[in-house]
Amino acid sequence: MRNVKKRDTRMYIIEKAIPMFAAGGYSGVSMRHISQAVGTSAAALYHHFPDKQKLYFDAMSHAFTDKAEGITEALEGSGTPSQRLERFVDSFTELMGEDPDFRALLQRELLEGDKTRLKLVAEQVFSRPFQAMTALAEELAPDCDAHMLAISMAGLVLFHFETAPVRRFLPGGRSEHNDPKNIARHVTKLLLKALGGS
């Protein structure tokens, strides 16, 4: 029963660290900052994690693993390819809209994740949902490179969120453009037209 307490504290630390790393990145958040948010001393963190790197890695893994399932579900269900595309775009947009920490961590890993960590995350977390995306892409447009089309599908959604903080200051920028429902509608329409979905 000793382990129960330890695991809970460990998970509590991870859950406090996730939004901090999402906002400040690895080098922008110190162990002292995290310990303060957790409500403990910095030394105590080292009882649960051997060093800062491991804490960061575990926080990231936890943040990512949960999310991959929801996306895979939307992709592997039944229905015509067009219906599944629409469902994927909807659920992916909703996910990005409701969990900014996940999105920020994803951006950060793409930007500065080291190679071994990226490989691990790609193979253990994103491989399955991405495979489902390429399968759908293949059905939708057999004449197109499925890998590239899958990336385009994800990028179309993600970029609207990534640019939200700057679009406010760009010509034609309005707050409706940040509404996940509008983003999903725009992206679905664009993709269905491009891929001649029925």
Next chain:
Amino acid sequence: MRNVKKRDTRMYIIEKAIPMFAAGGYSGVSMRHISQAVGTSAAALYHHFPDKQKLYFDAMSHAFTDKAEGITEALEGSGTPSQRLERFVDSFTELMGEDPDFRALLQRELLEGDKTRLKLVAEQVFSRPFQAMTALAEELAPDCDAHMLAISMAGLVLFHFETAPVRRFLPGGRSEHNDPKNIARHVTKLLLKALGGS
């Protein structure tokens, strides 16, 4: 004539700092690191910049200002909307392919740029090229929200570069997918089909 030397050194510092900030971000690069790359002491940097923030800001401004022009040109030339779209995608892809520092800095600013800096960059650097993009979007698809379509156009290109380090480990990932020419071809084809270009 005193200023000439000072300006040169100042610019030299900026040019050394740009790739470092692109790789490590603001908090990941110290004044000592920069001074070492420049070949001077840390104290000397403070003769040219009042503090680290200002050095970062000036480096960013310099990295961005140059680039905006090339994009605007491709958009404002003559030709049918479809031709101009193709030319925009080509030049934008080429730019991203040949200047990874610019791309990384752009990603970083979207991720963690503070509001006043984003406003400045948006209004002074990206406003004109983005306006040209929305104008093109309007011509291509009057029934579509021009602002959202312009974002989609940029996002389609950028995301293929952003994901390059991780796509290597994803199903179907091949090195050809990183070739700017292939990316441009894929994106152009997708957009022209979606927008019914002639």
Next chain:
DNA sequence: GTCTATAGCCTGATAGAC
């Protein structure tokens, strides 16, 4: 314009009491 020296603070990480 650049240097050395240094102030004052923050960093990751450890030692050892409880």
Next chain:
DNA sequence: GTCTATCAGGCTATAGAC
């Protein structure tokens, strides 16, 4: 498991000689 105390070093920024 958590604490206080601490180490060794890095950080931004400044002072003052040259």
